[in-house]
Amino acid sequence: IMSDQAAVEQPNNGDATDAGSSIFKRSSQVQPAFPQPLPTAALEDIDVEYKMDHPSRGFCLIFNHVDFDSTRQPTREGSDVDASNIENSFRRLGFDVRTFRDLTASSLLDVLREFRLKNHSNNDCFAVVLLSHGYEGHFYAKDRDLPIDFVVRQFKPDACKTLAGKPKLFFIQACRGDNFDRGVEVTDGEDDTLDALPPAGVGVGSGAGISGPFRVPLESDFFFFYSTPPGYFSWRNSHRGSWFGQQLTALLDRHGDRMELQHLMLMVQRLVSSAYASDTGDPKSTGMKQMPVTVSQLRKLLYFRPKQH
Numbered sequence: 001i002m003s004d005q006a007a008v009e010q011p012n013n014g015d016a017t018d019a020g021s022s023i024f025k026r027s028s029q030v031q032p033a034f035p036q037p038l039p040t041a042a043l044e045d046i047d048v049e050y051k052m053d054h055p056s057r058g059f060c061l062i063f064n065h066v067d068f069d070s071t072r073q074p075t076r077e078g079s080d081v082d083a084s085n086i087e088n089s090f091r092r093l094g095f096d097v098r099t100f101r102d103l104t105a106s107s108l109l110d111v112l113r114e115f116r117l118k119n120h121s122n123n124d125c126f127a128v129v130l131l132s133h134g135y136e137g138h139f140y141a142k143d144r145d146l147p148i149d150f151v152v153r154q155f156k157p158d159a160c161k162t163l164a165g166k167p168k169l170f171f172i173q174a175c176r177g178d179n180f181d182r183g184v185e186v187t188d189g190e191d192d193t194l195d196a197l198p199p200a201g202v203g204v205g206s207g208a209g210i211s212g213p214f215r216v217p218l219e220s221d222f223f224f225f226y227s228t229p230p231g232y233f234s235w236r237n238s239h240r241g242s243w244f245g246q247q248l249t250a251l252l253d254r255h256g257d258r259m260e261l262q263h264l265m266l267m268v269q270r271l272v273s274s275a276y277a278s279d280t281g282d283p284k285s286t287g288m289k290q291m292p293v294t295v296s297q298l299r300k301l302l303y304f305r306p307k308q309h
Contacts, residue, residue, distance in 0.1 A: 049301045050125070050167055057094035057307070058123035058166075059115060062086055063108060064101045065132035069143045073133045077238035082131055082173065082245035089252040093304045095127060105141040116154045118162075125167040125302075126155060131245075134174030136230050148172065156218050165216055167302050169223045169261075173242050177231035183277070183289035216299070223302075224295040225265055227272075235278055235290050244292055247271045261302040265294050 064083035066076045080101075087097045100111060120126060128151060132139040138147055148170075157164035227244035228234040236242040247268045255264055269292045278288040 047300060049303060050298075052124045052303060052305065053307070054124045055122045056096065056124070057304070058096070058120065058125045058127070059118075060090040060095035060097045060127040060129065061111065061115060062090075062097065062099040062129040063103065063111075063131065063141075064099060065103075065140060065142065067102055067142070068133070068140060069104075071133075071140055071142075071144060073140055076131070076133065076236065078236050078241045079131050081239070081241035082236075082249075085241060085245060085249040086129055086131075086171075089249040089256065090127065090129075092253065093256050094307055102142045104143045105146055108141050108146070112151060112154045116160045120160070120162040120166070123163075123166070125169065126163055127169040127171070128155075129171045129173075131173045131242075134172075134176060134234075135178075136176045139172070139174045152222065157216065157220075158218055163221075165221060167221055167223060167298060169225075171225045171248065173227045173234060173236075173244050175232070175234045176226065176228055177233070179232045180285065181228075181232055181289045181291060182287070219297055220299055222297040223261065225268075226293045226295070228290055229293050232290070233288070235276070235288070243272050243276045243290055244268070247275075256304055257306055258303070261304070262294065262296060262298070265292075268292060269294070 062083055064079055066079045068075075083099055083101070087099050091097050100108070103111065115126075130139050130148070130151070132141070134140060134145075134148075137149065138145045140146075152168075152170065153159060155163055155168050225248075227242060234242065234244065237246075240246055251264055251267050251271070255267075259267075273289065273291045276290060278286055280286050
């Protein structure tokens, strides 16, 4: 049997973690062969877009929290406007939208379990929209707070196998802290003309792809769009809905069926950050800004082109 030292000295494929030597010890067994990087010619045959020609687009779950019980959170006036607009926007893109209002934590978890256990084989993707109060990493149900990560974990490939390899999208309108973004004046390098948007994205073809079964990371194929960065307030108008919701739905309605998702969300970020400033009547909180944040773990481009039935 090889010693640990001898094992370390054996040739290997060059892969190592950045966790430090105390986390893993090399096995004394022969290491498996790993695939070599694909040649450039082969890369040209890999699918660059998610497969979006299943019979159904998929489910979109909207959790709209307006009134709260024991958490002492104030009523979220204007959230019903967001929920209605988002429901309409996602329905236009072909989603089967289910909207839930003011669920308790227990009821919300029941809904997540129901949809985790569904067969999504005939669906393109899956989406969740959370509209609530929150703080970093958490949002409020009617009666208590819940970790956002708990919601996400329900739909990872090991928990919901029929969504493996498919886009899973999370849109989160909630505060992530109690800091104001006061903004800063920009005097160079910025053109603030908001009328002209760039042309819609164009697909790059589908190619032959990689044949046969393959593994994807548990963390792959997720996309998160937060209304605000960690540590900051998120703004909502009591009549028109949240700044985030207003621009998300406006751009989905205008370009959602032809512009690539991340390109589209960049436009939402631009408009929310440029076109809004708070007006509360209080000098301490008036004139504040907001910057939405995307976190992409997608592996391909994502388009919601109309289905050809």
